[in-house]
Amino acid sequence: METETHALQNNTDRAPRASLRRTLLAGLMLVSSTATLAVITTTAGCAANLCERKNTFFERRCAGTELTYSPDPLCEPNLENCNEGQLRAFEGYVQCLEAANVCSMEIVSQCAAQHAPGVNLQCAPRG
Helix, strand or coil: CHHHHHHHHHHHHHHHHHHHHHHHHHHHHHHHHHHHHHHHHHHHHHHHHHHHHHHHHHHHHCCCCCCCCCCCCCHHHHHCCCCHHHHHHHHHHHHHHHHHCCCCHHHHHHHHHHCHHHCCCCCCCCC
């Protein structure tokens, strides 16, 4: 009788553990899927976001200064051809402009010097 009780107790102990393992596995799969989706979404919107941020900086900060700026209509399509390193350089340039929060030839030149590969970025189509 004691052996039966012990066996029954072991079986009931395993059920919650198995359920816990399934719950943990499902949670890990959800986290992994969410992280993958976030990377895909971020990468897909990266070019548009960077071009928009650059345009916004120049439109808001440079109006009425010695600098004139016209948005580049090919910015987004061009960035779609860039590799990760080129995108990081362009992002560094945009972040530098935003951090300065002031538009002047000196600031634009400093950011361009710090992030030279990211200025006027022209990425050839991959193929």
